[in-house]
Amino acid sequence: MIMKVPQFEPFMGTEEYIAIKDCFDKNWITEGPKMKEFSSLLCGLMGAEFAVFAPNGTLALYLGLRSIGIKPGDEVIVPDFTFIGSATSVEMAGAVPVFADVNRDNFQIDIDSCEKYLTEKTKAIMPVHMYGMAANMSGVLNFAKRHNLLVIEDAAQAVGVRYNGKHCGTFGDVGCFSFFADKTITTGEGGFVVAKNEKIYKDLLYLRNQGRLERGSFIHPQMGYNFRMTDIQLAVGIVQFGKLPEIIEKKSRIIGLYREKLGNVEEIQFTKVEPGSTHIPFRVAVICKDAHRLMDSLSKKGIEGRTFFYPLHRQPCFQYLKDKGQNSQVLEDAQFPNAVYGYENGMCLPSFVGITEEQINYVCENIKAFYAE
Numbered sequence: 001m002i003m004k005v006p007q008f009e010p011f012m013g014t015e016e017y018i019a020i021k022d023c024f025d026k027n028w029i030t031e032g033p034k035m036k037e038f039s040s041l042l043c044g045l046m047g048a049e050f051a052v053f054a055p056n057g058t059l060a061l062y063l064g065l066r067s068i069g070i071k072p073g074d075e076v077i078v079p080d081f082t083f084i085g086s087a088t089s090v091e092m093a094g095a096v097p098v099f100a101d102v103n104r105d106n107f108q109i110d111i112d113s114c115e116k117y118l119t120e121k122t123k124a125i126m127p128v129h130m131y132g133m134a135a136n137m138s139g140v141l142n143f144a145k146r147h148n149l150l151v152i153e154d155a156a157q158a159v160g161v162r163y164n165g166k167h168c169g170t171f172g173d174v175g176c177f178s179f180f181a182d183k184t185i186t187t188g189e190g191g192f193v194v195a196k197n198e199k200i201y202k203d204l205l206y207l208r209n210q211g212r213l214e215r216g217s218f219i220h221p222q223m224g225y226n227f228r229m230t231d232i233q234l235a236v237g238i239v240q241f242g243k244l245p246e247i248i249e250k251k252s253r254i255i256g257l258y259r260e261k262l263g264n265v266e267e268i269q270f271t272k273v274e275p276g277s278t279h280i281p282f283r284v285a286v287i288c289k290d291a292h293r294l295m296d297s298l299s300k301k302g303i304e305g306r307t308f309f310y311p312l313h314r315q316p317c318f319q320y321l322k323d324k325g326q327n328s329q330v331l332e333d334a335q336f337p338n339a340v341y342g343y344e345n346g347m348c349l350p351s352f353v354g355i356t357e358e359q360i361n362y363v364c365e366n367i368k369a370f371y372a373e
């Protein structure tokens with residue numbers, strides 16, 4: 001019998017529904033009182049002082065880049081292995097993403113190989129905290145200090161994740177989070193930018209609120225746009241925040257079950273946790289033999305596996321970087337062996353909060369059956 005196991009399902013319940021209804025009952029549906037409440041909860045968790053919301057994670061990165069002064073022509077080092085939004089946000093700011101290979105242990109930026117990407121135009125580096133664990137932030141911060149670079153952390157997948165006890169997103173000049181439906185906590189769509197100091201924070205406020213600090217005024221001292229969220233979304237975020245301990249506990253149990261059931265399948269290897277990092281598995285990421293054939297076989301059984309990210313240097317939309325004059329890049333597989341290895345051999349196992357033990361058993365049995373054939 002076929003059992004449906006989707007890659008992902010949001011973890012929402014009556015509590016979120018009641019919170020949305022409350023916004024309607026109070027007749028406040030644009031960004032309002034819920035913003036302060038959710039922001040102070042998140043800042044409390046992260047130990048952050050300055051932060052603003054954004055409509056989604058991609059725009060949080062864009063705001064972050066603009067607020068630290070990234071401008072057209074600047075280069076920003078971005079891992080080759082990440083979600084496209086890490087790099088399109090750089091392009092949106094008019095700057096040039098320069099792709100860097102990742103390591104094979106956990107597919108985080110390989111900071112030891114980043115020296116070769118430096119030019120006089122390099123202004124920033126964007127570590128991405130991948131799959132619910134931190135990048136090597138000691139390495140990134142050392143590298144940035146040595147080369148006088150700004151640091152923008154893509155912490156879209158890292159709510160709750162700590163590195164040497166400090167929350168991801170609070171190491172760099174800015175740290176950017178996503179609350180998309182599949183993220184650790186969700187508002188449907190949403191984003192959050194944590195700033196290192198008051199100056200960056202002020203710039204973020206102008207940028208996100210039509211170039212002014214107060215709403216209701218039609219005088220705009222700076223150039224800015226509308227990057228606000230709605231109280232409807234923020235109210236959902238507050239409820240989700242309250243569920244964070246339960247979400248972390250369930251996610252840890254899910255990866256524990258997979259490890260227990262697949263630990264002795266030699267064709268499957270779990271990605272290694274970065275030393276110093278906690279792990280809240282945004283996805284359960286594994287390297288496996290014949291990954292793409294395995295995913296095809298699982299899909300016939302109703303199980304939705306997911307490939308690792310398609311390397312950015314292969315993306316059709318970034319091929320223009322080959323002919324960008326002084327910013328030209330060599331976008332060949334040989335330059336990014338680990339990102340390519342990850343795409344060809346990686347799979348994300350279904351690991352949404354509500355997955356049942358029965359579903360996990362079903363996934364594991366079908367994986368074992370595939371390799372037994």
Ligand SMILES: Cc1ncc(COP(=O)(O)O)c(C=O)c1O
Pocket residue numbers: 056057058059082083085086128154156157178179180189190191
């Ligand atoms: C690493 C990473 N960066 C950026 C984003 C973009 O976030 P959003 O989808 O909220 O724009 C995502 C979302 O999937 C992500 O995983």
